[in-house]
Amino acid sequence: MQSKESNTKINTLLHSPLLYIHIPFCDSKCNYCAFNSYTNLNHLKKEYFNAIKKQLLNDIEKFNVTNFETIFIGGGTPSTMPISFYEKLFKLLEPFIKNTQEITIEANPNASFEWLKEIKNLGVNRISFGAQSFNDEKLKFLNRNHSSLQAIKTIENAKKAGFDNINLDIIYSTALDTYALLQNDLKTIDSLPITHISAYSLMIEENTKWEGDFSKRKEDEKLEIWFIDEVKKRFNQYEISNFGKKCLHNLGYWKHKEYLGIGAGAVGFIKNFRYYTQNDVYEYIKNPINYKYEHLNKKDLKKEKIFLGLRSIIGFEKNLLNENEKEKVKILISEKKLYEKNKKIYSYDFLLADAISAYILD
Template sequence: MMQFDKILAILRWFRNQMLFYIHIPFCDSKCYYCAFNSYVDKFHLKDNFIEALKKQIIFEIQRYKIQKNSIETLYIGGGTPSTICPLKLKEIIDLIKPNFDKNIQISIEANPNSASLKWLKGVKSLGVNRISFGVQSFDDKKLKFLGRNHTSVIARLGIENAKKVGFENISIDLIYGTSLDTKQSLKKELEEIDKLDINHISLYSLTLEENTKFFEKSEVANDNLANAKFLISQIQKRGFEWYEISNFGKNSYSEHNLGYWRYKDYVGAGAGAVGFLKDRRFYSENSIEKYIKNPTFVTEEVLSKDDMKFEKLFLGFRSIVGVNKNILNQNELKKIKILLDEKKIMEKDNRYFNKDFLLADELALFIMNS
C-alpha cells in the first residue's frame, strides 16, 4: 500500500499547496539579543511599506502560480506585526484570502507592549486563529536585562486579553540560557506558565548574534545543558509535546513551522522575507527604502541536492518530521544502521526519527561526514 505521506505529497503537488510568510520589519524598540530584520526609526515609511507589500503579494501569487484553496498556513511575523493596525493587516490578508485552504492556520506574532485589547479584537475578526506572544520571561529583572519594553504584568494581560477575545491557540516565546538563570528562577518561570491558558511554547536558548548589543558579551549567556534539560522535562510534564528542538504544543502545533521542517514550498513577502520554491530560495531586500522602491526584486539562491539533503537531515532530526530513507545513499544508510543499533534513532514507515532533539545536529553531522 502507498504510504500516507506519499499520497499527501502527490495531492499537495496536484493542488500546488504551500505556505505564506509575511515579514513586518518594524519594532517599537530593539531588544539586546535580536538580529531579526526590524527597524525602530522607520515608522514614517509604514504606509509606503504596506503599499509595496501589497504589490509583492500580488506578484508572488502569480509567480508561484498559487491556486484557490492552496494556502495551508499564513504566518505574519517580524519584527513586530502588532505595530500594524488591523485595518492595514486586513488589506494584506484580503489579497491572499481567495487562495486560503478551508482549514488554514493563520498565525500572527505580537509584542505584549503593542497587543492591546482593541488590536487583538481587530486581528481576531480578520480570521487570525493563532497568536504568538514574545514574552521571553516573567521576571521583570530579566526582561530589563534582555532590553524588553514590557513587564511581566503586561505580558500576562496580553495573554488574558487574547483569551478574552476568543483566541484558542496561544503561544509564548521564552528565552533561557542567560547569566541570570538559576534553577530557582526557572522554577518560578514554570509556576507562571502554570497560571496561563496557553497551548504552545517556543523555548529558545539565548544566542549571541552579530549586530546586537549582546554580541561578543559572552558574560550575558549561560549555556547550561542541565538547565535546558530541566526546562524541557518540566514543560513536557505539564502536558506539552516536545515536537521540535525549541517547540512544545498541547494538541497544537505551529503548522507553518512544521511546514518549513517538512520542506514545503513557501512564499515570503516583506522586507527581509525569504521564500522557497522547489530548489530555490528568494531573498527580498532587507532595507525598507530599497524594498519600497522595488518590492518584487529578490536575490535568488539555488540549492544543490547535497544542500537540500543536509537541510532535510538537520530539520528532520530536530523535529517529529524525521528523515526519509530515500534521500540517503548506501554509505549514509550504513551510518543510520549504527545509530539504529545504538538506539539513538528509530525507524517507522521508511523514515528515521530522532529520540532526543538536543542531539540532532550531532546525528546529522555524523551521517553527512564521510
C-alpha cells in the same frame, strides 16, 4: 551556501504554498535581537503596505497561487501595525484563504484588547507572544518593552478575544537565569491559557547590542536540561525548540513545503530555489520584487531534509541515504540514538541533530 544570482526565472505550477509576511517594525530593540527589525522607520509603514501589496500580487500570479495552506505574519513586531493595515491586507488575501488552515500572527505582549479582538475577527486563529520571561528584572535585562503583569493581562485578553491557540516565546540560558527564576516562570506559564511554548536558548548574535559579550549567557547544561524537561512535562516536544499543539506553518517548513516570503528580508522557497527580498526597508519599498535566488542542488536538499528531520518528529526517508550512510544509521539505531519506522528514520533526542547529521553525512 550556494551563491546568489539575480534574475533567475522559476517556472512552476504551484497552487497551495505557505505564506510568510515580514513586518520589520518594532517599538524597541531587544539587546539580543539580530532580526531584520527597526525602531526608527515608523514613518514608512504606509509605503510598506504598498510594497508588500505589489510583491504579494506579483508572486501570487507568478507562482499560480490559488490558496495558501497556512500563513505566518512575523517580525519584527506585527502588533505595532494598526488594524487598518491588516484590514487592507486581508482584503487582498481574501480569495486565497478560503481553505487556509492556520493563520498565525506574532505580537508583543502589550497589544491592546481591541487590537486582539479585531485581529481575531479578521481571521487570525493563532497568536504568538514574545513573552521571553515573567521576571521583570530579566525583561529589563533583555530590553523588552513590556512588564510581566502586562504580559499576563495581554495573554488572558487574547483568550477572552477568542484565541484558542496561543504560543509564548521563552528565552533561557541568560546570565540572570536560576532554578528559582525559571521555576517561577513555569508557575506563571501553568496559570495561563496557552497551548504552545517556543523555548530558545539565548544566542549571542552579531549586529546586536550583545555582540561578542558572552557574559550575558549562562553556560549551565544541568539547568538547561532541567528547564527543558520541565517544559516537556507540560507540553509535548515536537521540535528542538517547540512544544505543544503543533504549529502547521512551521511543520510545513520542516517538511520542505513551498512558501512565499513577502516583506523586507523575507525568504521564499519555490521548487529548488530559495529567493530573498532586499533587507533594507527603503530599498525594498523602492523595488519589492528585486529578488536574489539561491539554487539548492540535490546534495543541499538531502542535507536539509536529514537535519530538519532529526530536529523534529518529522524524521527523514531512509532511501535518501547511500549504502555507507545506511550503515552508520544502523550503528546509531543499535546505540538507541535513532529508530526506524515505516522506512523513515527518527531521532530520540532532537538536541543531537547537529552531531548526528554531521556523523551520517561526513
